[in-house]
Amino acid sequence: MSEQTEIGKRLESRGPDLPSRSYPKLMRRLVLGAVTFSVLPLLVIGWVIYLYYFQFSMSRMVGYFQRTVEYKRTIVDSFLGQRSSDIQLMASTHSLSFLSNPANLRQIFHLLNREGSYYIDLGVISEKGKHIAYIGPYDLMDKDYSQTFWFKEVIAKGVFISDMFLGYRKEPHFIIAVLRTEGGRPWILRATIYPEF
The missing domain is CATH 1.20.5 (Single alpha-helices involved in coiled-coils or other helix-helix interfaces)
Structure with missing residues (x-):
């Protein structure tokens, strides 16, 4: 209790x-x-x-960007393929003696730029890397290209489309170069493309 x-x-x-x-x-x-x-x-x-x-959303964005990049790559590849075909056609249908004449080279340059002003300049270069003829806004006639990467590539491959580089002009540009041989003498037709095409 x-x-x-x-x-x-x-x-x-x-x-x-x-x-x-x-x-x-x-x-x-x-x-x-x-x-x-x-x-x-x-x-x-x-x-x-x-x-x-x-x-x-990340997978959608990545997919969108991949499709966009692929589409743009296709457009750029198509554009470069067409320009390369233009330069190859001009090199194969015209002789070195014809293209060595500045008046004829100017005519070809204007013909290439008829549809669109894609080309900055056009030059014929010897197997030693020196200009034989040149049409364009830069003073490149006395330049030696024999040690440049693109010259070695076009000699090795026959056709070369460069990446963007500065070169002698110290401005971004890229080139299309085609190797031809005439009478046992190799020569190159080289065109510079506007980077903003």
Whole structure:
């Protein structure tokens, strides 16, 4: 019995409003639990949707850029193929003696630029790397191309389309060069293309 009285005293010492003091604490716990269990799934679902959308949009963007780059590459390849064919045609249908005449070379240059002003200049270069004839805005007649990368490539391959480079003119440009042999004497028809084509 003494044990029961001790428990009763302890309960009395806590006071008669024991349930009223624990109710706000219980209410806070319930509200916190309800908010946590209702917001947490939303956050998880939102995060999953964000990851999915991010991956989806990234794959769409990468696909778009790949298609765009491939399309542009096809256009550039087609353009360069057409210009290369133009230069090869001019080199194969005209003799070295004809193209060595500056008036004739100017006529060919204007003919090539008739459809569009793609070409900056046109030159006939000997097997030693020196200009035989040149039409264009730069002073390149005295330049020696025998040690340049493109000269070595066109001698080795017969046709060469360069990447963009500076060269003697110190401006970005690229060239198309075609090797021809006439009477046992090799020569090169070289055209420079506007980089902004």
